[in-house]
Amino acid sequence: MLVELLGRDAELTDLLPMARGGPLVTVVGPAGVGKSRFATEVATRLAGEFADGVRVVSVDAMSGADQLAAAFVHVAGLDPGEASSVQVCASLAERELLLLLDGCEHLIAECGAWLQALLPAAPKLRVLATSRQALDLWQERKYPLEPMDLPDVGAQGSSLSEAPSVQVFAYYAAMADPAFRLDDRSAADVAELCRRLSGLPLALQLAASRAGSFTVSQLLDRLDGWGALRRATAAPAHHQSLNDALAWSFRLCTAEERLLWSRLSVFVGPFTLAMVAEVCGDERLLPSDLLRDALDGLVRRSVLQDHGNGSYRLLAVLREYGATHLARSEEATASRLARRSWALRMAGAAQAGWRSGQQVEWVRRMTDHWDELESVVEESLLDPEGGEGVLTLLTDLWFLWVAGGRMREGRHFLEAALAVEREPTPARARALWVCAWLALLQDDLTAAHTLLPEMDQAMEGPADDADRAYACYVHGALATLAYDTDVATEHLRDALELMPEEAPFGPGADMIRLTSAAARSRTKPEVARRAALAIQKSCRRRSDGWNATWGDYVLAIVDLMSGEVDSAEKHARAALKVRQEYGDPYGMAVVAHVLSGIMAARPGQEQLAAELEGAASALRKEHGMSLRATRYYWKEHQQTVDRLFATLGDARYEQSYQAGAGQCIDRLLGDPLVE
Known part of the structure; x- marks a missing residue:
């Protein structure tokens, strides 16, 4: 749930009509000025005015052009493995859509190239971008978002309390300490603190989160002690202000909180306490009460977002800051491997849970963790040692691809993993039939048939009986789709003979029986009905x-x-x-x-x-x-x-x-x- 947007009424009045008119408006400003939150508010208010709604692309979470291209393909609803920019333009040509591109500053040229192609092709498309610098396109209207207005020097009473920066600090301070009051004793210090923090909302929020532990005067002393807003000769003052605010927040943390903050930076999406314990916990952060105290401390300091449903999240900028500290330590590789182990264990547990009456629960849990799982897969595909593990992860998630609405993603990643991991292992044999199955479900029968020779060869090697049965099932399903009932029946009969009654993996023998019944629905309807019942x-x-x-x-x-x-x-x-x-x-x-x-x-x-x-x-x-x-x-x-x-x-x-x-x-x- 979004926290109330404070102190931006005038800016909203300006930007709402600009975003309606389009075609491209870029909110530009320094890090920490609240571009994302402001643009999200604008998009939320405009959502009902666009027939195809609002789509958000979190560019700030992307590391390169390939991920950006995949995001545009996803917005267009196309196949991530095959779609081109021309197809994306054609798909979006008639859409009445507001597209929010959030955090473009590290992919300026790439975002610009996509928009140069899209905007002429899609006249009803409106794009609202956020970036630390403009995209420099001729269609672009720039909207500079400045830091929050500061109180005038010497301001008192309502003229001080009505300053937007003061309102923001007071709001978050009251959240941290319900007893906090903006009164005559604290007003001057609050005004000075807002000035020292350059009116940046993130810095104000971080400072306010300590209101329960320090007076405003003490907060100012700590700023002085660490030179948190000292101008840097090599960086703009507003950029340096955010870095210093983050460093200052890091310094305020306990040793355990700082260690946990760094380790949590491996997560790209929401995470639970159990995930934190598995990926981040060791002798330095265990027993569990020590880990929980550190987690709660980070929530209190507004380093972590607590979603209130048992899940937490690091804001991207805070994750990036933690990652810089993790990279300087000797723990970066170990933390990434720990996250990969978590993903493998979770996928294995989900695959087992599918057969234990918890199917809906596991689909939902894996969907909730999709961002994390996707990141692990992408990272593993780039790791020479990650091939067999990623095949296991992808095949264990078969139900998410088939029953959870991610058929495209599953097939795309399986094809990529099979291209990387060529060793004839049981994991590869299993991946081949799962990939062929997904291809036939998408009616890409050419691709499915192309996989058959390699699949059959793999089944002659280190594969178990269940996988050999599923390979026969794929042959039978393809024959069913070709209306070759006799061949289909033969393959499906072979599959049932090979399949253990309690299959250790996959949808099991009943799926094969149902396919056989469906194949006879036209020629022998009563036989099909009895079998299905x-x-x-x-x-x-x-x-x-x-x-x-x-x-x-x-x-x-x-x-x-x-x-x-x-x-x-x-x-x-x-x-x-x-x-x-x-x-x-x-x-x-x-x-x-x-x-x-x-x-x-x-x-x-x-x-x-x-x-x-x-x-x-x-x-x-x-x-x-x-x-x-x-x-x-x-x-x-x-x-x-x-x-x-x-x-x-x-x-x-x-x-x-x-x-x-x-x-x-x-x-x-x-x-x-x-x-």
Whole structure:
């Protein structure tokens, strides 16, 4: 939750119309002046005015052009492994979107190049950037954000207390010490402190966080003792002021707090106390009460943000400052390896937890930690010693790719890791079939088939029976999509013979059985129905909700093909309910397409059917997924679309389709949650 923005009313009045008018406004100013917070406030206030909303790109968290390019590709909703700048421009050409580029100063040329291409191609796009220097583009309007206004020398009473810098200090001081009051005794010292800190909001906040331990006069003495605002000959005064404020805050910390601050800089996203203990704890910061005291101390000093839900975060500038101290120590490599070990352990625990009735919880936990996991993967790919470990990490997260809406990212990273780690290990064998599976789910059948020879060869080496079974499953799934039922049945039978009943990894034997049932949904519907019901019962007994809901999906298809529309809707809505709980966009999309077929089979529901088509297609495109990966329903889907065009007409179908594309599936259906 954002803290109230204080003392910026006049600036907001200036910038809001500028940001509306665009095409590019850059908020420029020194470090610590509050550019990010100010721009976020502007974006929040304008969000409702843009049909496609607001997207935020945290450029300050990026280390180079590749990450920036990947962020633009993500904003455009394209495949990170293949999209070009031309495709990004084409995708954003008609979007009515406010794009916030936060912290561009270290990638000025790269940001400028992207915007030079994007702005002419996307006339409805508005860009709000923050940077310590302007981007120097001809379309750019610069908005200098100055430090907070200071009280006049000798000001007293309301003229002093109404100064924005004083308001900011008093606000955070009262948070640190509820007994703090801005009165005649403290006013002069507060005014002097604001001047000494150059009116920089971050520096003011850091100083105010010590109000519970020191009087304002004592805070001033400490500034004097360390020369915290001394001008540097090689750096602008405002830049030096922030560095000195950070150094001063670091100096105020205890030895344990300083050590923890440095070690916490390895985290790029939110972290919990358990993560801190695992990655940062050792004999110098344990037992746990010592570690907790250090953590609480950093929160009190406003070094750490406490989100109030058990998670914490270091602001980027504070993380960077801690990282400089970590780099000077002998602990940098050990800290990075400790974070990597945490990621491997977490992914392994999640993969095991998937089979223990905690599927939804683990999807959510891994989603919450995605920034951290992604950073570990990227770091490991650059480490010659990290290859096999990153393959294990990526395969253990198979459920996040398939059921957690990150199919694109999973495949992209698996392909990169397979290109780096060529040794014939069990981890590589497993990664090959997972990568091929993701490719076929995205309907990239060429890529999936390309992986098959290497996958088959790997299965002849150091692979276990479960992985060999999944390799057979991939062959069977590909044959199913080609409508080659006999070949599919043979491969799926081989997979079931190899698969242990309690698979140590992956979605297990029930997924294979369900695929086999789905393959027979057209030719042998009663056989498919009985098989799906039996598998579903088995899944629910073992709290395997993900496979159980695929059973509902198969039953919905069988019932729809058999003309049992009411029963089909019941199963489809049940499947949709569970997919929503998982946050599974692929599952939601394919079920919504079946629901479209169900509505199309009912006279008077054709418009809703077309809207569902639009919503499902938009969801698939956003996440890089294809309905053709479930080709046992593809023909029926095409027949549904043809029937809707014939019933509604081209114009009305297109209007309904586009209307649905802008809505959530459950909103179209009313209440899809069924018991």
